[in-house]
Amino acid sequence: MGLVYIDGIVKHKGRSRRVRFLVDSGSTYTVLTKSIWEELGLKPLGEMEFILADGTVVRRKISEVLLELPGYGERHTPVVLGEAEDENLLGIVTLEIFGLILDPFRRELRPIRAIMK
Numbered sequence: 001m002g003l004v005y006i007d008g009i010v011k012h013k014g015r016s017r018r019v020r021f022l023v024d025s026g027s028t029y030t031v032l033t034k035s036i037w038e039e040l041g042l043k044p045l046g047e048m049e050f051i052l053a054d055g056t057v058v059r060r061k062i063s064e065v066l067l068e069l070p071g072y073g074e075r076h077t078p079v080v081l082g083e084a085e086d087e088n089l090l091g092i093v094t095l096e097i098f099g100l101i102l103d104p105f106r107r108e109l110r111p112i113r114a115i116m117k
Contacts, residue, residue, distance in 0.1 A: 009068040021090035
């Protein structure tokens, strides 16, 4: 399976920045690198512990932004305030907020059929 990237525009308090995200259906939350969230002036709203794929446990601060995905509109989403070595990731929570799913065979995002119970 190949990697899937998507461009988005991250917005916060009148500032915006185009960001290239790796779509990671194995990642729960969206991650922004330190240079991006600092440029936007994001402030931490809390802190969480995360387990990486190799089992390493890290602590990262969290916040929220307005994210625009061209063709899909814009939504508020939680984000992890990453460190310099972290990647910009688009996680499953943000995908669900947009009503999207990663189609791994076509390597593209597509709308989901949501179930309301």
